[in-house]
Amino acid sequence: MNSSANFSHIYVESEIRSDPRTEGILARFPDSHVILVQRGSDVFNRPRQSFSAQKKSRSLILARKHGTLFYHGAPVCHSFHASRFFYTTTAVGCLFDCEYCWLKGIYASASLMIFINQEDYFRELEELLKDGSLFLSLSYETDLFAVEELTGHIHAWASFAREHPDLVLEIRTKSSRTDLFRCFENCPNVIVAYTLSPQSVITAFEHHTPSLSKRIQAVRKALAEGCTVRLCLDPLIKVNGWRKEYEALTDTLDQEIDLSRIKDVSIGSYRQSEPYQRRMRKRFPYSAVIQYPYETEDGYCVYSDHREIDQWMRGLLERYMEKEKIFSLEDCE
């Protein structure tokens, strides 16, 4: 687990207080104050919260997820040609702290909220699978690798995927941990998707995340252990000398990783829904990546030359791998 995970306050919904999973999580934090609440969302969605203040000491919320469990993928997310594309969230909030993370536009809270009712997700997903195969992305609103000790979600999803070959699962991560790969044995339909950025972008904007070299080591280990691996060079962020930075990144990837064994690569420059971007600008006045003068196109804030950037990135990658393996957003439409 991420070393910054040390919650001074844990809010627990009364109805799940005696659930063994809740007990298991609470046992890890004997010094935390445990506060019983009616709904976790009452804490998570409080008005006027300050993300910047809260991130100095995060809280944990344990809840049961009600209502919609699976959402249709947004057009600005990669679907990899899947005809049925969903995402789900079994945890919201992240122990990592990427300045550009869309969570900061959606939610005001820096807390981590974990939903423990995994069985409800599986029940509903079995219903969805009756209508045919689907692609499901698991970690748009958290990094599940970073919290596996608490949630056990990765193990549970891997077991479910093993029994449901019609399901293609994508687990995105910036984590460098390598101890979870065994649970993906005989799960070619589970894709471990590593987000990789130049070290300068990591240092500037992806706080508390592992370095590029550690992530690359994790990719190599994942491949060695037979995992299906996707690389996500997404979001591409314009920093000073960004072209050189991304050229160096792809060179390094070519040198360090057997790219022929990578399932595919997704690319995409920074994009954010306009209302989220507006909120993030207000909440984070000191973040260069948030304050960049983006242009608005079809309701999204994008670089004015985003098409050229994506084309350029594609060209760069085509030096190293077959073009069929490279997915930009336009390919996914």
Place this chain on the structure above:
Amino acid sequence: MIFLFTALYAEAKPLIEHWHLKRKEGPIQQFENGEITLTVTGTGPIAAASVGGAVLGKNPRHADDFLISAGICAGLSHQKKGSIVLIHQLIDQNSGRAFYPDIIFTSLKREETLFTGSRVWNRESSVADHGLYDMEGAALFEAGSLFLSPHQMRFLKTVSDTGDTLVTPQEVSGLMKELIPSLEAEIEAMRRQCAKEEEVLIENEEETADLFQASLTMRRQIHQLLLYCTLAGTDWKAVIQQKIKQGLLPAENRSEGKKRLEEIRHELIG
């Protein structure tokens, strides 16, 4: 500004003496020293919410302002008299609504839930059966939430009784005097918790925009561009100076200004 609140004058008295606070003119009982404003709300949730709202609504608010409510309460779980407790959950007994202040830094170990009711606690009629009980906390939090973030509010209680015994004003003041060291430590914790980040100043923004004969929309674009460059450490001033040297700025008119702005934008952010 530190906004201190108590319900009773007997609670406020030792604090007024400790910080040498001076009575402020006006219908609300307030005492201040330039840094701290102490308000006595009166007893009960309506008094707490209305006075709290009036005080916070009238004053200009800053990111580093915070509210601390300090006072006596009943301990419903046999807490010892004089126990000092930080509140992490406030429940309005009438509506059932719960409120949660953010506790990011604190010097106190002991935390509990505070129930707030509109009557003196009564074993038979109260839903509160554990934690602490008072008649103002949740109401003050709810009123404060209109103006402040959850990390800008803190509730500190000292247990005076078990809910069904009477306490004299002298006892109340005595307990509050003992609370002062914890209150001082919590003020320090709140200073850290509510510390303002340094502001980013864009030098000569107005004068720069004038060089482009900028409209309001252009001024907004220039602001965003210069803010980004300042944050990213890009030397935008050198680029502007160069344009001035080349005689390309100031622009003759707005349409030329637009053209220059596009060029400069391209040079700065590619």
